Amino acid sequence: MAKKVLISIISITTLTLLLSSCAKGELSQISDKISSENSLSQEQSQDCASESTTADFEDNRDNILSSKTDSNLMRSRNDFREKIEITNGSLFFNKCIPSINDIAYFNPDTAQTEKWDLEEVREYLGTSFYPSYVPQSLKLCTDPYSGTFISEYIDEAMHWTVAFEGAEDSLVYDNFGLFYSDSLTDEYNPLRKTLYIEVSKNKIPESDTLYLYETTEKSKISNTELRIGFYKAPYYEGKKEPAGYTECFVAEFMIDNVGYRVRSENLSQTDFIRVLTSLPVFQ
Numbered sequence: 001m002a003k004k005v006l007i008s009i010i011s012i013t014t015l016t017l018l019l020s021s022c023a024k025g026e027l028s029q030i031s032d033k034i035s036s037e038n039s040l041s042q043e044q045s046q047d048c049a050s051e052s053t054t055a056d057f058e059d060n061r062d063n064i065l066s067s068k069t070d071s072n073l074m075r076s077r078n079d080f081r082e083k084i085e086i087t088n089g090s091l092f093f094n095k096c097i098p099s100i101n102d103i104a105y106f107n108p109d110t111a112q113t114e115k116w117d118l119e120e121v122r123e124y125l126g127t128s129f130y131p132s133y134v135p136q137s138l139k140l141c142t143d144p145y146s147g148t149f150i151s152e153y154i155d156e157a158m159h160w161t162v163a164f165e166g167a168e169d170s171l172v173y174d175n176f177g178l179f180y181s182d183s184l185t186d187e188y189n190p191l192r193k194t195l196y197i198e199v200s201k202n203k204i205p206e207s208d209t210l211y212l213y214e215t216t217e218k219s220k221i222s223n224t225e226l227r228i229g230f231y232k233a234p235y236y237e238g239k240k241e242p243a244g245y246t247e248c249f250v251a252e253f254m255i256d257n258v259g260y261r262v263r264s265e266n267l268s269q270t271d272f273i274r275v276l277t278s279l280p281v282f283q
Contacts, residue, residue, distance in 0.1 A: 096229030
């Protein structure tokens, strides 16, 4: 049987969460475990359900926390808010659990592959997916990357791999994306900041990670509905108890026949929102 390509995007920290939680079996039990380890107090969690934070994300993005309407976002990184009102919508952050999804994106023995540059990808999707805002500490990965998408720099320009199969050369793999980080080395670092923007045509990008929700309250930006999740993944440093937690956010949505997934590790909630709302589809 032809071997399959499995492209894992699961970070070491996320795998740690899955392994530590697999014995629990049920999503509700896993959620209880995360809830009990959450650094927010019960009182803060209750406040989240009733208190909304207002922010003006449209004007002066580079100085977003300067106006009075944005002052409520000027909080410590760990001062999480479950619901945030913005000028063109509202965002609700649902608790979720990442789960491994065994998937083969395409068969390298039978598929024909091509490398598309940004112009070809934009023509195919009908839009760009580069955000206008990225935290200053993050750098775009220009080295060969294999995750949900496959990318590399060729002649100083980003290219993405697509795959075709069958007699009619049907397109079977069309995941595109961007990977940013403040540390692009292979060295293990549970505190490194990462940002992924993933897109695909006519569907949410295929992935070997699924996000499971007990309940979901939809978010909305303009007329687009989104599903936004958050979780804290414990990491360990040789002891039974967690040494700390990796804070993770993920947003998935469809707009104009393009599926999006934006996910981050160790970014503040404010930075995650700024990246999300700076995507070209929301401009």
